[in-house]
Amino acid sequence: MIANTLIKTGVEGKTILDIGCGVGYLHQSLLQAGAASATGVDLASKMIEQAQALSKKNAYSAVTTYIQGDFVQQATTIEPADILLLDKVVCCYPDIQSLMEAALAKTGQYMALTYPRDRTLVRLFVWLEAFLLKLTGSAFRSYVHSPDAIELMITQAGFNKRMEQIDSGWITQLWERG
Secondary structure: OHHHHHHHHOOOOOEEEEEOOOOOHHHHHHHHOOOOEEEEEEOOHHHHHHHHHHHHHOOOHHHEEEEEOOHHHHHHHOOOEEEEEEEOOHHHOOOHHHHHHHHHHOEEEEEEEEEEOOOHHHHHHHHHHHHHHHHHOOOOOOOOOOHHHHHHHHHHOOEEEEEEEEOOOEEEEEEEEO
């Protein structure tokens, strides 16, 4: 949905910064629709390797850059972009204030994000997931941050909401600067 909304808005010639890019599917869809270049950032080296391989397969190697690591810790070394993507990344970061401040500072025109709703059922699922992950020895945790706090940070940075879709567990939004 994020890709379709951005494509309708117009991505031609725009730069993309995809935080938590995974294998790169989202930003590569935008490149296919005419975006000029994309930078993908992900904590997992395996995701970066797969994104690079997909980029090469799709002939986007010349217009993609990949950075492995924590976006917040590396933000000062990363160039701003016209479009910033946070697709199911907010739920993976414990310090929402730092993540949003760093992301907003790197957003030129549009910020698109998908994050969990703050509902009892969602919180129960996140708790159950944490419990099961702890049993397996995994340190990974998901977080449910306040949508009101997220929206306040975005609006205080000068963005207006262009699109929102809410389902049982997720909120997807597109914000435009100015």
